Amino acid sequence: MSERIWEILKNAFFRILIPGIKVTIPLAVLSFAFAFIIALAVALVQFANVKGLKQLSRFYVWIIRGTPVLVQLYIVFFGLPKIGITLTAFPAAVIVFSINEGAYMSESLRASLESVPHGQIEAGYCVGMSYLQIMRRIVLPQALRIAFPSLGNALISLVKETSMAATITVVEMFRAAQQVNSIYIEPLWLYTEAAFMYLMFCTVLTWLQRWGEKKLNAYGGVK
Amino acid sequence: MLLKVNNIHKSFDGNLVLKGISLEVNKGDVIAILGPSGSGKTTLLRCINFLERADDGELIFDDVKHQLNKISHREISAIRKKTAFVFQNYNLFLNKTVLDNVTEGLIIARKMDKKLAREKAIKALEKVGMADRLDSYPIQLSGGQQQRVAIARALATDPEIIYFDEPTSALDPELIGEVLNVMKDLANDGMTMLVVTHEMNFARNVSNKVIFMDNGQIIEENTSKGFFENPQEERAKAFVQGIIEQRAIKKEGEK
Numbered sequence: 001m002s003e004r005i006w007e008i009l010k011n012a013f014f015r016i017l018i019p020g021i022k023v024t025i026p027l028a029v030l031s032f033a034f035a036f037i038i039a040l041a042v043a044l045v046q047f048a049n050v051k052g053l054k055q056l057s058r059f060y061v062w063i064i065r066g067t068p069v070l071v072q073l074y075i076v077f078f079g080l081p082k083i084g085i086t087l088t089a090f091p092a093a094v095i096v097f098s099i100n101e102g103a104y105m106s107e108s109l110r111a112s113l114e115s116v117p118h119g120q121i122e123a124g125y126c127v128g129m130s131y132l133q134i135m136r137r138i139v140l141p142q143a144l145r146i147a148f149p150s151l152g153n154a155l156i157s158l159v160k161e162t163s164m165a166a167t168i169t170v171v172e173m174f175r176a177a178q179q180v181n182s183i184y185i186e187p188l189w190l191y192t193e194a195a196f197m198y199l200m201f202c203t204v205l206t207w208l209q210r211w212g213e214k215k216l217n218a219y220g221g222v223k
Numbered sequence: 224m225l226l227k228v229n230n231i232h233k234s235f236d237g238n239l240v241l242k243g244i245s246l247e248v249n250k251g252d253v254i255a256i257l258g259p260s261g262s263g264k265t266t267l268l269r270c271i272n273f274l275e276r277a278d279d280g281e282l283i284f285d286d287v288k289h290q291l292n293k294i295s296h297r298e299i300s301a302i303r304k305k306t307a308f309v310f311q312n313y314n315l316f317l318n319k320t321v322l323d324n325v326t327e328g329l330i331i332a333r334k335m336d337k338k339l340a341r342e343k344a345i346k347a348l349e350k351v352g353m354a355d356r357l358d359s360y361p362i363q364l365s366g367g368q369q370q371r372v373a374i375a376r377a378l379a380t381d382p383e384i385i386y387f388d389e390p391t392s393a394l395d396p397e398l399i400g401e402v403l404n405v406m407k408d409l410a411n412d413g414m415t416m417l418v419v420t421h422e423m424n425f426a427r428n429v430s431n432k433v434i435f436m437d438n439g440q441i442i443e444e445n446t447s448k449g450f451f452e453n454p455q456e457e458r459a460k461a462f463v464q465g466i467i468e469q470r471a472i473k474k475e476g477e478k
Binding site for chain 1: 314319376
């Protein structure tokens with residue numbers, strides 16, 4: 001590696017990392033939080049078989065899972081202004097990623113809810129609990145624990161997916177790398193540097209996930 | 224009279240499972256519901272506690288009459304607070320400790336004071352011999368232990384009647400005794416019990432009445448002594464005869 005490349009990489013390091021911390025992470029975390037709320041609602045109305053809402057949920061999941069997230073970004077950021085809904089880039093990205101990830105997450109939450117042994121719901125009724133009490137105290141705690149690894153998975157892929165927000169002018173980590181590259185024209189080295197930073201972020205998240213799984217491994221080892 | 228049901232009908236997908244069942248339970252009764260598999264015993268019990276909605280029939284509990292096919296959630300919930308149910312597969316709350324399994328129905332459903340609930344729970348767990356495992360999770364217990372906790376969970380709510388749905392059928396043979404002993408204790412204390420079972424010793428020695436079902440109908444209602452020594456109906460005779468023969472084969476095998 002030449003002296004010059006080394007200088008460029010050092011120079012670029014913080015110019016890529018800081019947007020990563022200031023934009024990529026908040027974008028991923030916010031989208032994840034909203035996606036989780038959407039997913040929980042969507043999974044619950046399906047699990048509880050709420051008429052109307054259940055069909056609406058299936059429709060939502062069908063549309064979102066059947067279309068590319070990149071196209072969804074374009075529709076919201078470039079398309080919606082045509083009907084008078086103009087969003088700045090960051091909120092547009094948060095909305096798209098929340099809605100998109102929510103659809104996928106709702107499916108894993110639904111599966112987790114369904115994997116909680118059903119007899120416990122009947123037992124809850126028989127000791128006098130209401131449906132809501134049973135869901136909140138018995139079914140959801142178990143379902144969330146079952147869902148934890150796939151939720152961790154979703155967060156990790158979301159961190160990488162946020163790089164697509166570069167296409168709608170959000171200056172996140174990848175866009176920052178593009179900007180630095182436009183000065184030095186060293187795409188191999190600079191994009192590899194950006195890739196390395198995504199890898200670091202995801203490595204930390206993987207550790208957090210493992211730690212969380214260990215913490216949750218109570219109930220005498222129920223999976 | 225504590226509980227009376229009249230003319231319960233229930234079908235699944237056009238398949239008539241209960242064809243007009245009526246029965247009466249008095250305070251302190253221990254009634255064994257016997258019959259071959261598929262005779263509708265479990266469905267009957269589940270209809271009486273609203274885990275299945277009966278298509279027709281009425282239920283009188285504590286002198287209040289309810290139409291089973293249009294009973295409201297409020298009525299169901301009021302009756303359920305006076306009854307308890309023990310399942311074949313225990314159905315303990317897997318995310319709760321032994322103690323919390325028992326207090327859950329007291330604190331959450333009955334809004335009982337936590338300290339009082341804990342005392343009641345421990346008393347119930349002592350009764351079933353599980354008070355030394357308060358902090359264990361269900362998965363750490365044997366089937367027999369889980370079923371005893373389930374019985375404590377039922378007992379702690381001071382029910383007027385406990386329904387048992389084949390409480391020993393999922394257990395390994397060597398664990399059946401501990402559960403039956405607990406049930407025998409309850410019967411001796413005067414608890415009213417309606418027990419769907421295949422345990423003939425329990426039916427014969429602990430219960431005071433036997434209801435024999437076949438094909439969705441009650442074939443014979445008798446005292447337990449009368450049922451085993453002098454069954455009236457042909458199918459009941461064949462059933463009792465079958466048990467005697469099975470025993471003989473078992474004994475033969477043990478020789």
